[in-house]
Amino acid sequence: MEKRRSLSIPDRENEFPENFGVSLSQNGEGDKRMVLATIRMMMSAKKFGEALRILGSMAEQMRVQPGCLSCRIYRNGQEDNVLMLEQLWSNEEDLDRHLRSDEYRQVLLVMEMAMKQPEIRFDTILSSTGIETIEKARTRKDNGRQGRT
Helix, strand or coil, X not given: CCCCCCCXXXXXXXXXXXXXXXXXXXXXXXXXCEEEEEEEEEXXXXXXXXXXXXXXXXXXXXXXXXXXXXXXXXXXXXXXXXXXXXXXXXXXXXXXXXXXXXXXXXXXXXXXXXXXXXXXXXXXXXXXXXXHHHHHHHHCEECCEECCC
């Protein structure tokens, strides 16, 4: 049986932002890089509905928090009872404030309900682009051939 590490719980569908797709650089207040936070959890069939309900309620609250650019819950179509919470934060300070909040305790409780240790990642994003990257790649010459458009 997999050994789980206990989480310490302290006592106490948005659109992408206008600046999404550009590099976030220093603005006099220090480095402001976006942070993508993901938590992947495998729930028991018995706890899945409860976890989805709690996370759904929390996602609504997170979306209006300062610095939250996006908050989504995904259900894995290939693995039963797997949920993923994905949040995009404008900077590390806003994420840190969120992680210390009383509301985040609900997310920690759902993680405790998981069948095994959740997969948790925090990825720093230096820049982000959109369709222009596809267009650029598709029109670039490759091995002497023009890409299709």
